[in-house]
Amino acid sequence: MGTEPTYHDSQKIPEGAQSDGRLQGELTDTNLSANDNEKKDKAERKKKDDNQSYWRLVRRQYKKNRPARVGLWIIMFFVVTALFADFLANNKPIICKYQGTWYVPVVHEYLVGIGFSSWGKEEFANDKWKELDYDVSIWPPVPYTSRDNDLDNSFVAPFQTGDHSHYLGTDQLGRDLLAGLIHGSRISLSIGIVAMGIATLIGVLLGVLAGYFGGWVDIVVSRLIELFLNFPVFFLIITIVAFYQDSEPNALIFLIMAVIGLTGWMNIARLARGEVLRVRNMEYVTAAGALGFSSPRVIFRHVLPNSLAPVLVAIAFGIAAAVLTEAALSFLGFGVPPTVVTWGSMLSEARGNVYAWWLAIFPGIMIFLTVLSYNLVGDGLRDATDPRLKL
Numbered sequence: 001m002g003t004e005p006t007y008h009d010s011q012k013i014p015e016g017a018q019s020d021g022r023l024q025g026e027l028t029d030t031n032l033s034a035n036d037n038e039k040k041d042k043a044e045r046k047k048k049d050d051n052q053s054y055w056r057l058v059r060r061q062y063k064k065n066r067p068a069r070v071g072l073w074i075i076m077f078f079v080v081t082a083l084f085a086d087f088l089a090n091n092k093p094i095i096c097k098y099q100g101t102w103y104v105p106v107v108h109e110y111l112v113g114i115g116f117s118s119w120g121k122e123e124f125a126n127d128k129w130k131e132l133d134y135d136v137s138i139w140p141p142v143p144y145t146s147r148d149n150d151l152d153n154s155f156v157a158p159f160q161t162g163d164h165s166h167y168l169g170t171d172q173l174g175r176d177l178l179a180g181l182i183h184g185s186r187i188s189l190s191i192g193i194v195a196m197g198i199a200t201l202i203g204v205l206l207g208v209l210a211g212y213f214g215g216w217v218d219i220v221v222s223r224l225i226e227l228f229l230n231f232p233v234f235f236l237i238i239t240i241v242a243f244y245q246d247s248e249p250n251a252l253i254f255l256i257m258a259v260i261g262l263t264g265w266m267n268i269a270r271l272a273r274g275e276v277l278r279v280r281n282m283e284y285v286t287a288a289g290a291l292g293f294s295s296p297r298v299i300f301r302h303v304l305p306n307s308l309a310p311v312l313v314a315i316a317f318g319i320a321a322a323v324l325t326e327a328a329l330s331f332l333g334f335g336v337p338p339t340v341v342t343w344g345s346m347l348s349e350a351r352g353n354v355y356a357w358w359l360a361i362f363p364g365i366m367i368f369l370t371v372l373s374y375n376l377v378g379d380g381l382r383d384a385t386d387p388r389l390k391l
Helices: 013-065 066-083 107-112 177-213 217-227 232-245 250-263 265-280 283-290 295-306 311-334 344-352 359-386
Strands: 094-098 101-103 137-140
Touching: 013 250, 066 177, 066 359, 101 107, 107 283, 137 217, 177 217, 177 250, 177 265, 177 295, 217 265, 232 250, 232 311, 250 311, 265 295, 265 311, 265 344, 295 344, 311 344, 311 359, 344 359
Parallel strands: none
Antiparallel strands: 094 101, 094 137
């Protein structure tokens, strides 16, 4: 028969030691859990630092591109010109003292336009600002608006008027060309930016949904993109705008913005879809889904911010294309009404006046510089956001 093993007292595990062992095990599990949480926090911070360092690298890389910097400065110049157009070209003084009272007519004009105020004095309401006798007055560099008609100086070449007030000449109605270029920048840039804003919203939304969810959503969006790409977009825009040619000027401008935006989202959607297809397989996106984050949170917090680089490039090129499209529409007579001055409408007027070279040269230079600048910015963004920069 076998004998049961015996243990010396020194070999027995005391009861207190067993409790200490269990406590030690619990502490070890707690430490492991704390270490896991700490690792997750470090990984999250590292991911944020990596993203910040990447965009910092993009900015540094963009600054090295001199043509892209020049393009950005030209765009900023045009934007500032458009914002302060009424201070640069206006038939009202910027600030004046009349009959002992100070006025700021350029600013007051905005308040009158939105119904918050009135001119008060009859001579102000009659819009005869140049005929008044001011105590003190400061005028804009160009003392005309794009709507003022100086019939005594119609079709005048640059600097050919007696007082040299029409620096770049006039058109057949005596409208100052420089004032038209300044105020036309506001409409041309607004159409380009707003139209691409609409296209970006539609393109990014559809592209992200198609790339992230896949399946039938991807199939439907892809077929929709192919359908719109098969349309002759420019002729479609002409057809739609032609039906509303007799609308109010502001309504027609917004219609042109909407039509260009609704027909220009396809490339943005394709780029967004491709980037999301790449990003959604990244480890941090998988981890976010495993942690139970909702799809909107994963999309807007993790997927979309890391998919915008090629979209920004497409937006820059798209604004240039929208400005060129508006100019082409106005040149062909399908754009804004004749009473509204844009660069394209000024070019259209030059068609019937081939000897008035200034009507074609100066608006053409503005369109060329705008399109070139946005293309330079787009090229700079494309080079700066090269995926190899992440290595």
